[in-house]
Amino acid sequence: GIQVEQSPPDLILQEGANSTLRCNFSDSVNNLQWFHQNPWGQLINLFYIPSGTKQNGRLSATTVATERYSLLYISSSQTTDSGVYFCAVTNLRRDNYGQNFVFGPGTRLSVLP
Amino acid sequence: SAVISQKPSRDICQRGTSLTIQCQVDSQVTMMFWYRQQPGQSLTLIATANQGSEATYESGFVIDKFPISRPNLTFSTLTVSNMSPEDSSIYLCSGQLGTSVRFYNEQFFGPGTRLTVL
Numbered sequence: 001g002i003q004v005e006q007s008p009p010d011l012i013l014q015e016g017a018n019s020t021l022r023c024n025f026s027d028s029v030n031n032l033q034w035f036h037q038n039p040w041g042q043l044i045n046l047f048y049i050p051s052g053t054k055q056n057g058r059l060s061a062t063t064v065a066t067e068r069y070s071l072l073y074i075s076s077s078q079t080t081d082s083g084v085y086f087c088a089v090t091n092l093r094r095d096n097y098g099q100n101f102v103f104g105p106g107t108r109l110s111v112l113p
Numbered sequence: 114s115a116v117i118s119q120k121p122s123r124d125i126c127q128r129g130t131s132l133t134i135q136c137q138v139d140s141q142v143t144m145m146f147w148y149r150q151q152p153g154q155s156l157t158l159i160a161t162a163n164q165g166s167e168a169t170y171e172s173g174f175v176i177d178k179f180p181i182s183r184p185n186l187t188f189s190t191l192t193v194s195n196m197s198p199e200d201s202s203i204y205l206c207s208g209q210l211g212t213s214v215r216f217y218n219e220q221f222f223g224p225g226t227r228l229t230v231l
Contacts, residue, residue, distance in 0.1 A: 033219065041150075041203055043222040045114075086155065088220075101146065101220070103156040 002027040002091050004104035012110045013077050021072040021107045023087030030099070031090040032063050034072050036085045037106075046072070046085075077111045084108050115140050115208045118224035125229045126196055131190045135228045136206030141186040146220070150177070152203045159204075162189040162195040196230045203227050 003026040023032070032060055034046040047054050047061040049070065054061055058077075063070040074081055087104040116139040126132050136145065145162040160181055161169040168181035183189040193200050206223040 031218070041225050041227065043163075043225075045219065045221060048219040088156075101158055102132065105155050 001100050002029070002102050003088060004087060004089055004102050006085075006087055006104040006107050008107060009105065009109045010110075014110065015053050015077060015079060015111055015113050017074070017077050017111075018075045019077060019109070021085055021109075022085075023070040023072070023104055024091075025068050025070075025087075027068070027091055029065065029068075029089040029091045032065075032070055033088050034061055034070070035086045035088065036081075037081050037086060043086070050069075064097070077109075079111045079113055082109055082111050114219075115150040115210060117206060117208055117221055117222045119206055119226050121225065121226060123227040123229075124188055125222045125231065127231055128197055130196055131194045132196065132228060133190050134204055134206070136189045136191070136223055138187045138208045140210075142208035144219070145183060145189045146207045146209070147181060147189070147191045148205045148222075149202045149209065150205060150225070153223055156205065159191070160193075180219055187191055193228065196228075198230045 005024045007022045031050045033048050036044045036046055048059050049063045051063050051065045058075045060073045082105040086106045090099050090101045118137045120135045147159040148156045150160055158171050159174045159179055160214045162176045162181050162185055164183045177193055180192045181204040203225040206218045209220045210218045
């Protein structure tokens, strides 16, 4: 099945700093999503971005599907940005029946005041 | 978007017992899924909950251990059977919008059920 890697695994930032999180995947994908899991465990949808670039406030994301990676940019980080950021991808199974929906291992972000 | 609720939000259970988790979506969704997140780990797909038919399980998960129901397009249950401490995890339900199972669309997640097995 498809493999998903994320880097860095851990990241500590001072409030106000910028960062880039990366997601690499091993096969072509139909969908790609970025999630933020807050300290209470809730998964929050950040971007649905199988290709192209999107922006939402201080966050933006770019997926280059042909090169099999996606980037999540966080600008002017705030303490509320702390948590784990997951990339998740979907592709067709080899037998064309059903889909794989695979999460990466996540990037744990800590933003210090 | 879709708003998804789960009950219970957390529970502490004894070894050997079973727990049923409920998932309710505020709108009709094409597909519903159940995931497990073990402590400090990423999410792993348990199964796809199929409306009106048996769930489709991923490798390593079986129906006897994780029976799933989906009686309609907005509701599903997951039962964790004959629990052991290794089943202590967060269990999350998700719904996928879209009009066709072959056009994979955005998934939205419930708040999760935090299960501790003693």
